[in-house]
Amino acid sequence: MARAPLICVVDDDESILESVPCLLQSFGFDVEAFPSAEAFLDSNLVAGSDCLLLDVCMPGTSGPTLQATLCAAGLDIPTVFMTARVEEALRHRVFRQGAIDLLPKPFSEEALLSAIHRAIRSRERREATRV
Numbered sequence: 001m002a003r004a005p006l007i008c009v010v011d012d013d014e015s016i017l018e019s020v021p022c023l024l025q026s027f028g029f030d031v032e033a034f035p036s037a038e039a040f041l042d043s044n045l046v047a048g049s050d051c052l053l054l055d056v057c058m059p060g061t062s063g064p065t066l067q068a069t070l071c072a073a074g075l076d077i078p079t080v081f082m083t084a085r086v087e088e089a090l091r092h093r094v095f096r097q098g099a100i101d102l103l104p105k106p107f108s109e110e111a112l113l114s115a116i117h118r119a120i121r122s123r124e125r126r127e128a129t130r131v
Contacts, residue, residue, distance in 0.1 A: 010035075037062070041061075056081050063079075071097065076126070078118075
């Protein structure tokens with residue numbers, strides 16, 4: 001049996017860290033939550049992540065900076081960003097860096113699941129081309 005996709009949620013908002021993992025687990029995903037980019041980078045789950053759900057603005061390392069750091073290290077993990085403030089310059093930046101989606105907070109369950117499923121399909125397509 002194939003393992004469930006691992007979604008890593010990185011956000012400094014405690015309510016997101018509590019609610020989003022519960023929601024995603026109810027849909028069969030494995031989920032780990034981290035209160036900062038640094039906590040995620042210090043974990044042993046970086047290379048095994050199938051999708052990142054990242055807050056844009058966090059103390060310390062921002063979501064876009066974390067994504068750029070991972071890409072520079074050769075870890076191209078499909079990323080869905082979340083933000084309380086959607087600005088056009090930010091939208092262009094994260095999509096140029098390869099983001100799957102940018103969800104404005106608050107977002108609907110449907111929007112979140114749609115973005116996660118696109119990220120997982122993106123990961124599967126990339127892995128299929130490597131074989």
